[in-house]
Amino acid sequence: SAVISQKPSRDICQRGTSLTIQCQVDSQVTMMFWYRQQPGQSLTLIATANQGSEATYESGFVIDKFPISRPNLTFSTLTVSNMSPEDSSIYLCSVEDPKGTNEKLFFGSGTQLSVL
Amino acid sequence: ELKVEQNPLFLSMQEGKNYTIYCNYSTTSDRLYWYRQDPGKSLESLFVLLSNGAVKQEGRLMASLDTKARLSTLHITAAVHDLSATYFCAVDWGAQKLVFGQGTRLTINP
Secondary structure (H helix, E strand, O other): OOOEEEEOOEEEEOOOOOEEEEEEEOOOOOEEEEEEEOOOOOEEEEEEEEOOOOOEEOOOOOOOOOOEEEEEOOEEEEEEOOOOHHHOEEEEEEEEOOOOOOOOEEEOOOEEEEEO | OOOEEEEOOEEEEEOOOOEEEEEEEOOOOOOEEEEEEOOOOOEEEEEEEOOOOOEEEEOOEEEEEEOOOOEEEEEEOOOOHHHOEEEEEEEEOOOOOEEEOOOEEEEEEO
């Protein structure tokens, strides 16, 4: 399995500011994913981050609002820019199985974001 | 567009009873996941089902996949309180991108 550390675990932010969320994995992985879980809702994929290339965003999500970095095979960041109360959600990173079995996807502990 | 629908969305049951959560999806996929989420926590991987007819069991939980019917089930046997959580199914629509169902909030009462 993969051990995924996310920071911060939670934060309360003011409208108009930005927050960068970090995701650190204990093994090298090719693909990392960022998901959003709005209050009481299911999870929605924001983007896929592969090392060495630009992140690929899903419909409804744009790079200006959610810039992503992937500097190496064990680390990624997601920034939530110019925040509004509608951005209040849990943000989770996810990685493929480091063993390359393509059988499991693992999730980080999540970042609970509240925007005032 | 791939859609994933779970039912029921809310389930309250008594300890010792059996029940099934259903997960229907709209387009072909050969990989389906079940996750558990406790309040305020992240997702715990329960099962990954990779082929038609796949069945996996862990303790009181058993998951199955029928790719022809585009249906997966999560069966709970002799429920215990510790199984209270929200259960999500998720379908891989390519390159390990997941589309999640709405989740089933399961409450097991003594």
